[in-house]
Amino acid sequence: MADLHKLAQMLQELDDQMVACMKCGMCQAVCPVFAESLNEADVTRGKIALLENLAKEMIADAKGVQEKLNKCLLCGSCAANCPSGVKIMDIFLKARIIVNTYMGLSPVKKVILKGMLTRPGLFNALVSVAARFQGVFSKPVNDLIGSSCSQWLSPVIGDRHFLSLAKEPLHGAVPSLDSAPGASGLKVAFFPGCVVDKMFPRIGHAVLKVMAHHGVGVFMPAGQACCGIPALSSGDRESYEKLVTANARVFAKGAYDVLITPCATCTATIKEMWPKFLDGFDATTRAQVLAMSEKAMDVNQFLVDKVGVTAVDKPTGGTRVTVHDPCHLAKSLGVRSQPRTLLSANRDYELVEMAEADRCCGCGGSFNLAHYEVSRSIGRRKRDNIVASKADVVATGCPACMMQISDMLSQGGDRIAVRHPVEIYAETID
Amino acid sequence: MPSNALIKEFQAIVGKENVLESEADRHSYSYDSAVLDPVVPDLAVRPTSSEELGKVVRLCNENGLPVTPRGAGTNLSGGTIPSKGGIVLLTNALNKIVEINEEDLYAVVQPGVVTARFAAEVARRGLFYPPDPGSQAVSTLGGNVAENAGGLRGLKYGVTKDYVMGVDFFDVNGELVKSGSRTVKCVTGLNLSALQVASEGTLGVFNEIILKLVPPPAANKAMMALFDDVDKASATVAAIIAAKIVPCTLELLDNVTINLVEDFTKAGLPRDAQAILLIEVDGHPGQVVEEAEKVVAICKKTGATEVKAAKDEAERNKLWEARRAALPALARAKPTTVLEDATVPRSKIPAMIKAINAIARKYDLTIGTFGHAGDGNLHPTIMCDKRDKNEFHRVEEAVDEIFDVALSLKGTLSGEHGIGLAKSKWLEKETSAATIAYAKALKKAVDPKGILNPGKIIGG
Ligand SMILES: Cc1cc2nc3c(=O)[nH]c(=O)nc-3n(C[C@H](O)[C@H](O)[C@H](O)COP(=O)(O)OP(=O)(O)OC[C@H]3O[C@@H](n4cnc5c(N)ncnc54)[C@H](O)[C@@H]3O)c2cc1C
Ligand code: SF4
Ligand code: SF4
Ligand code: SF4
Numbered sequence: 001m002a003d004l005h006k007l008a009q010m011l012q013e014l015d016d017q018m019v020a021c022m023k024c025g026m027c028q029a030v031c032p033v034f035a036e037s038l039n040e041a042d043v044t045r046g047k048i049a050l051l052e053n054l055a056k057e058m059i060a061d062a063k064g065v066q067e068k069l070n071k072c073l074l075c076g077s078c079a080a081n082c083p084s085g086v087k088i089m090d091i092f093l094k095a096r097i098i099v100n101t102y103m104g105l106s107p108v109k110k111v112i113l114k115g116m117l118t119r120p121g122l123f124n125a126l127v128s129v130a131a132r133f134q135g136v137f138s139k140p141v142n143d144l145i146g147s148s149c150s151q152w153l154s155p156v157i158g159d160r161h162f163l164s165l166a167k168e169p170l171h172g173a174v175p176s177l178d179s180a181p182g183a184s185g186l187k188v189a190f191f192p193g194c195v196v197d198k199m200f201p202r203i204g205h206a207v208l209k210v211m212a213h214h215g216v217g218v219f220m221p222a223g224q225a226c227c228g229i230p231a232l233s234s235g236d237r238e239s240y241e242k243l244v245t246a247n248a249r250v251f252a253k254g255a256y257d258v259l260i261t262p263c264a265t266c267t268a269t270i271k272e273m274w275p276k277f278l279d280g281f282d283a284t285t286r287a288q289v290l291a292m293s294e295k296a297m298d299v300n301q302f303l304v305d306k307v308g309v310t311a312v313d314k315p316t317g318g319t320r321v322t323v324h325d326p327c328h329l330a331k332s333l334g335v336r337s338q339p340r341t342l343l344s345a346n347r348d349y350e351l352v353e354m355a356e357a358d359r360c361c362g363c364g365g366s367f368n369l370a371h372y373e374v375s376r377s378i379g380r381r382k383r384d385n386i387v388a389s390k391a392d393v394v395a396t397g398c399p400a401c402m403m404q405i406s407d408m409l410s411q412g413g414d415r416i417a418v419r420h421p422v423e424i425y426a427e428t429i430d
Numbered sequence: 431m432p433s434n435a436l437i438k439e440f441q442a443i444v445g446k447e448n449v450l451e452s453e454a455d456r457h458s459y460s461y462d463s464a465v466l467d468p469v470v471p472d473l474a475v476r477p478t479s480s481e482e483l484g485k486v487v488r489l490c491n492e493n494g495l496p497v498t499p500r501g502a503g504t505n506l507s508g509g510t511i512p513s514k515g516g517i518v519l520l521t522n523a524l525n526k527i528v529e530i531n532e533e534d535l536y537a538v539v540q541p542g543v544v545t546a547r548f549a550a551e552v553a554r555r556g557l558f559y560p561p562d563p564g565s566q567a568v569s570t571l572g573g574n575v576a577e578n579a580g581g582l583r584g585l586k587y588g589v590t591k592d593y594v595m596g597v598d599f600f601d602v603n604g605e606l607v608k609s610g611s612r613t614v615k616c617v618t619g620l621n622l623s624a625l626q627v628a629s630e631g632t633l634g635v636f637n638e639i640i641l642k643l644v645p646p647p648a649a650n651k652a653m654m655a656l657f658d659d660v661d662k663a664s665a666t667v668a669a670i671i672a673a674k675i676v677p678c679t680l681e682l683l684d685n686v687t688i689n690l691v692e693d694f695t696k697a698g699l700p701r702d703a704q705a706i707l708l709i710e711v712d713g714h715p716g717q718v719v720e721e722a723e724k725v726v727a728i729c730k731k732t733g734a735t736e737v738k739a740a741k742d743e744a745e746r747n748k749l750w751e752a753r754r755a756a757l758p759a760l761a762r763a764k765p766t767t768v769l770e771d772a773t774v775p776r777s778k779i780p781a782m783i784k785a786i787n788a789i790a791r792k793y794d795l796t797i798g799t800f801g802h803a804g805d806g807n808l809h810p811t812i813m814c815d816k817r818d819k820n821e822f823h824r825v826e827e828a829v830d831e832i833f834d835v836a837l838s839l840k841g842t843l844s845g846e847h848g849i850g851l852a853k854s855k856w857l858e859k860e861t862s863a864a865t866i867a868y869a870k871a872l873k874k875a876v877d878p879k880g881i882l883n884p885g886k887i888i889g890g
Contacts, residue, residue, distance in 0.1 A: 015817075016765075019765040019766070019815070019816075019817065020762075020765050022463070022761055022766070022767045023461060023462070023463050024463050024504065024565070024761075025462075025463055025502055025503055025504045025565070025568055026504075026565070026567060026568055028502060028568040029544075029546075029567035029568045038476070038520070038522045038523060039450070039455065039458070040455075040458040040459060040503065041454055041455050041457075041458035046458035049457065049458060049460070049461060049468070050454055050457055050458060053457050053468075058457070059453055059454065059457055060453065061452070061453040061454060064452050064453055064454035064455075065454050067454070068454050068458075083757055083758040083761050084758070084761040084762060084767070085758065085761070085762045
């Protein structure tokens with residue numbers, strides 16, 4: 001491992017942010033990964049200490065530090081609770097860029113990130129081939145959740161109960177859209193995000209239905225790319241910049257008041273991370289990126305705060321629904337009440353709270369792939385809380401959480417449906 | 431570094447996954463919450479049962495390897511920094527609540543149980559475990575006992591030592607020493623559990639702790655009083671206690687802290703106030719109402735510029751906000767936060783605060799002081815940047831001077847944060863040469879090879 005000195009120098013860029021960590025250790029109380037392993041190197045305080053020591057050239061094993069750094073859900077639970085207000089997510093993402101660029105990406109990640117995500121056309125084509133064949137390879141195990149486990153693929157994906165790719169992605173059914181504002185006088189740009197596009201197009205359709213109902217104009221350009229978080233969290237800045245640029249270009253072609261997404265992770269990335277990683281862009285792109293970022297809003301929040309959806313007065317109830325607060329919605333964006341309001345706008349549902357509603361579900365994007373066992377035991381705790389609430393449905397505003405929770409419920413053999421609040425609200429509209 | 435053969439022996443006891451030997455893992459056990467230089471251990475070992483714990487201690491002694499027990503690593507005095515190398519002994523997998531006895535009002539716990547989890551479990555059974563250090567969301571009960579941790583409720587309910595009924599611990603040979611009992615009264619043998627309290631892991635490694643529980647108060651009421659003079663706040667504290675009222679909390683924030691809290695929360699605290707007292711009384715509902723009225727009257731009489739009493743839980747929460755925000759506000763002001771712990775008899779609080787302010791001016795530092803006015807335990811908090819060598823040198827001088835003043839006011843070096851590495855050089859000044867000699871003789875007798883957290887408290 002050649003030039004540790006150079007790596008150390010690059011990390012010193014983070015010194016001003018890292019020194020704010022007073023090593024109080026309070027992050028141990030909230031970190032889901034630490035709760036499983038009880039290892040200090042897995043919690044924020046430990047990770048920051050390791051980065052500091054690497055920057056001071058006190059540690060020689062950069063690879064060891066890289067492993068610890070990447071063993072993190074980027075859930076932001078620690079940042080939301082840090083008494084010292086340390087900019088933990090900035091530190092982690094920047095450090096991943098520095099360390100992972102220096103050490104290199106793992107070969108699998110390289111193929112996915114560089115080869116597929118950054119080329120939306122190729123990615124879409126591959127995914128649709130996979131969607132067509134997966135029915136052959138996998139047998140349905142839980143029709144209510146719609147997951148299936150594949151013996152064929154198990155060497156690659158273990159025994160996850162993964163959701164089928166949709167037969168037709170959202171962009172297949174609705175390649176693009178540009179409708180004028182109606183009664184509401186509002187116009188939104190719609191960024192479905194890739195999980196909604198490819199796994200849960202039904203959420204995308206629900207959003208479009210709801211917008212039409214409220215007379216909200218929709219601009220949904222073709223050629224959208226991923227929001228870039230998988231690349232950024234792998235420290236692959238180059239791919240990240242390609243993806244963000246692609247989005248900036250297509251969205252610059254329309255005018256809109258608010259940019260909505262039904263994916264908490266996308267919203268948090270666009271709102272919080274995009275403005276922080278601008279260095280590689282030219283002035284025009286930078287302005288386009290900032291414009292999108294400023295206007296980005298979670299779809300639940302938009303419907304409640306802007307459109308004015310309210311709870312019904314006399315719910316009839318019948319279906320018990322519980323809410324999981326995605327980290328990127330509750331902790332990053334402070335959106336907690338709006339998904340609940342949206343659910344209470346459907347008179348057929350009765351809201352029941354689960355314990356630890358805002359505890360991480362353990363998905364964390366590629367964390368799930370690299371540390372499946374840890375991810376699974378964090379997810380089991382979520383599953384147990386959902387089951388204990390005796391709900392019929394669990395609703396959550398992030399499709400990545402929906403995947404993880406579906407996997408956990410499906411493995412538990414629980415007959416509890418997993419849905420996005422917008423889908424439940426959309427049921428009230430004929 | 432321990433030999434491969436020795437590492438294998440540790441692995442044979444606790445399993446391979448519980449011996450952490452990678453460089454990254456070892457570095458993550460080189461520090462705690464004290465602002466001190468890290469020291470990297472040779473190994474970190476995590477026993478998962480009593481039996482394993484005893485065997486690990488014994489193996490260390492046989493090999494003359496230092497053992498530093500570590501709970502959550504939140505102590506503020508370097509107690510878990512393995513300054514002489516050796517192993518860091520992780521207690522956080524020994525996290526079982528063995529028994530909560532609702533009839534006889536005690537609980538038996540393993541040392542790695544997290545304080546807040548225990549308190550919540552006790553509360554679920556309708557009982558109360560009062561010690562509430564600010565770190566309780568993560569601190570372990572073993573760490574609490576080893577530091578004799580205090581908290582906000584110290585004045586009325588006492589500190590950790592007041593709840594320790596017994597400690598079973600391993601001696602250096604890995605033999606289990608039993609002390610104390612599950613009974614309120616017990617005079618069987620020397621009071622060895624008292625010896626373990628505040629021992630910082632230098633005299634034995636705790637295996638199980640018996641803790642006293644009490645019935646919870648039925649009601650409480652919070653009040654906040656503002657003062658334009660610290661003397662008046664202090665006179666108020668004295669008057670409340672003279673009126674035979676013992677509040678469960680009596681917290682003070684000084685002017686520097688008030689301003690930083692206001693910068694941070696924008697809650698509308700008056701920036702010119704010299705002191706805020708946060709007072710809470712608890713007990714029977716009738717008594718609470720009566721005492722609260724008296725407290726409000728006393729505050730007015732002793733010259734509070736404003737007194738607020740919370741009418742409900744929401745208002746209580748709002749009053750507490752200023753106190754809760756104190757550490758976050760101070761911590762955000764500058765990169766490094768040096769949290770001190772000098773404690774004086776409660777009548778000496780105004781003198782102490784004046785001296786601290788003079789020291790801050792003398793060394794050109796920002797020091798915010800908050801703390802437990804009821805028991806004289808103040809936390810002068812120095813905000814600085816440890817990377818600025820010149821400034822940090824002044825910080826060290828200021829800390830020395832704060833200790834001097836505290837001792838001259840007949841106070842103590844540390845109310846609750848412990849001695850560890852940080853304050854051991856000061857110990858003789860507060861006590862006497864004979865005290866240190868006695869402690870060293872005791873240590874030598876029970877730990878001839880000096881393997882139990884060497885270098886802490888009494889140095890060496
Ligand atoms: C933000 C913050 C707020 C704080 N607030 C308070 C407060 O209000 N009041 C207060 O008193 N303290 C406070 N502290 C200090 C600290 O949290 C306490 O001293 C606490 O008791 C330490 O617990 P721990 O589990 O972290 O112990 P550690 O720091 O891990 O260990 C402390 C000592 O205990 C020894 N030890 C641990 N386990 C064992 C065992 N099984 N056998 C023998 N020895 C053992 C260790 O060797 C060490 O010497 C605060 C700290 C922070 C960071
Ligand atoms: S809570 Fe914040 S300041 Fe405290 S150790 Fe964790 S990251 Fe550092
Ligand atoms: S982001 Fe989440 S997983 Fe990562 S250190 Fe913070 S709390 Fe732990
Ligand atoms: S955050 Fe996840 S779901 Fe949303 S666009 Fe990015 S990768 Fe896709």
